[in-house]
Amino acid sequence: MSLGSSLGRSLRRCVAAAGIGAETLGSLDTNPVPADWRHVTKVDPETAKLLPVAYPLYLRHTDAVSVGGSSAVTAENTEETFRLLARAPVPAFHEPSEARHVTERTRELAAFLALPEVLNGETEALVGTLGEGLAYIRDEMVPALLREKLPGPLYRLVGDPLVDFATSWLLAEAVFEAYIVQNPASAAARRSGVDESDVLSPAVARERAMVADRHLDSEVVYVEYSGTYGGDEAADVLRAVADSVNGARVWYGGGIDDREKTVEMLAAGADTVVVGDCFHDVADEEVAVCARAVEALGVAPSADEIRSWFDAEVDPAETAAARYLRTTPGVDDPVAAAERALLAALALCFGALPAAVGEEGEPAAKRADRLLSAVDPGAVTRLAAALTDGDGDGSGNADAALGDYCGRVAAALSDTDPEPQRVRHLSLSKLSVSR
Numbered sequence: 001m002s003l004g005s006s007l008g009r010s011l012r013r014c015v016a017a018a019g020i021g022a023e024t025l026g027s028l029d030t031n032p033v034p035a036d037w038r039h040v041t042k043v044d045p046e047t048a049k050l051l052p053v054a055y056p057l058y059l060r061h062t063d064a065v066s067v068g069g070s071s072a073v074t075a076e077n078t079e080e081t082f083r084l085l086a087r088a089p090v091p092a093f094h095e096p097s098e099a100r101h102v103t104e105r106t107r108e109l110a111a112f113l114a115l116p117e118v119l120n121g122e123t124e125a126l127v128g129t130l131g132e133g134l135a136y137i138r139d140e141m142v143p144a145l146l147r148e149k150l151p152g153p154l155y156r157l158v159g160d161p162l163v164d165f166a167t168s169w170l171l172a173e174a175v176f177e178a179y180i181v182q183n184p185a186s187a188a189a190r191r192s193g194v195d196e197s198d199v200l201s202p203a204v205a206r207e208r209a210m211v212a213d214r215h216l217d218s219e220v221v222y223v224e225y226s227g228t229y230g231g232d233e234a235a236d237v238l239r240a241v242a243d244s245v246n247g248a249r250v251w252y253g254g255g256i257d258d259r260e261k262t263v264e265m266l267a268a269g270a271d272t273v274v275v276g277d278c279f280h281d282v283a284d285e286e287v288a289v290c291a292r293a294v295e296a297l298g299v300a301p302s303a304d305e306i307r308s309w310f311d312a313e314v315d316p317a318e319t320a321a322a323r324y325l326r327t328t329p330g331v332d333d334p335v336a337a338a339e340r341a342l343l344a345a346l347a348l349c350f351g352a353l354p355a356a357v358g359e360e361g362e363p364a365a366k367r368a369d370r371l372l373s374a375v376d377p378g379a380v381t382r383l384a385a386a387l388t389d390g391d392g393d394g395s396g397n398a399d400a401a402l403g404d405y406c407g408r409v410a411a412a413l414s415d416t417d418p419e420p421q422r423v424r425h426l427s428l429s430k431l432s433v434s435r
């Protein structure tokens, strides 16, 4: 062995030993996934799963949004979801179930890429899809992008090494989520070839989590009961997993729909809980509540009429809005927050409706602003602040952000939008009002 290569190996060992020492002794945390995230909301881009129209008010209370889903997801609905979430007050990251859902636009808008690898599924779900994804990125996506950006002669000169570099860079920047899929009846289980016999005991889950943490260097170990609450069984798995990992974050997802479940999973060792269905239920509820209100009040009620109808017809404590808000550890009074957010949805709906059904008069943004201030005096400020925090261009112009958002809501309500994809994900696009 030459002196150079022996020196190189010794140096690598020293660096590795220093890194391991610092990590295990707890003084160095190199994981880019924040340790202090307690609550992540998962938003599915598929058109059947909607985003509440008052989403900036709900998402103020979560730590981050994960965008992704197993079925009916396309690059287009993913881009549209990110465009809407660019106005959310917290970071949104991308968890693609296929490499083709990653586009230049999603990469610009996503805080980072989170790639699933399944520890108890078919090989396909651990390395197969990733391999296909990387080949697509290396052979199609990056070359197409570079060909578009670089003049022909320059592409011919430096294209190949640049393609390799960009592919490696994309992977180096991505974080990996090592899933342990524990609900064989879920879409995630079907997608990853997990059946009853693959469900792991706490002891085996612990061993696989150690592989993910120490060998695969996964940033997240994700105990996934998607669609169902894992209860005591999940708590045992979480205790075993949390006890075994050094650098990885431990996430729990599945069936979280109240405060106790969040607290139970965090107490068992999860750093973060992920909430999915319960948030989409809020969007369905908005559509139902707005439809009932339109039925009762017509398209242009006053703020007083909206308030009185709401007080008589809706019990905020029993709403999906309150259920979602109870899952977020930071909200002191989830029922009051739910009431405010539902009133904001009604104000946005009735602000935009007259224009959407072709009635002349006050512009949608002005009317929504007036109704919002009347039904809940703090709502405009909160909504504008939430929209402006996330506007990404640093302009901090609350009026413009609110005006622009009201325009979107009007477009969602009107089925004459020239680009329906633009607003299809917003709950109110499903409200059918006779014109």
Ligand SMILES: CC(C)=CCC/C(C)=C/CC/C(C)=C/CC/C(C)=C/COP(=O)(O)OP(=O)(O)O
Pocket (backbone or CB within 6 Å): 042, 068, 069, 070, 071, 096, 097, 098, 099, 102, 115, 116, 117, 118, 124, 125, 126, 129, 130, 133, 134, 137, 179, 186, 187, 188, 189, 191, 192, 226, 276
């Ligand atoms: C290289 C690039 C850019 C992409 C590769 C993309 C990869 C590796 C995708 C892996 C897809 C996979 C194996 C998914 C497994 C299933 C899973 C864990 C899905 C996540 O759950 P949700 O889709 O949120 O679950 P539900 O639909 O059940 O809610």
Ligand SMILES: O=P(O)(O)OC[C@@H](O)CO
Pocket (backbone or CB within 6 Å): 042, 188, 224, 225, 226, 227, 228, 252, 253, 254, 255, 256, 274, 275, 276, 277, 278
């Ligand atoms: O939809 P739920 O059951 O909340 O599950 C959330 C998430 O873990 C799904 O990947």
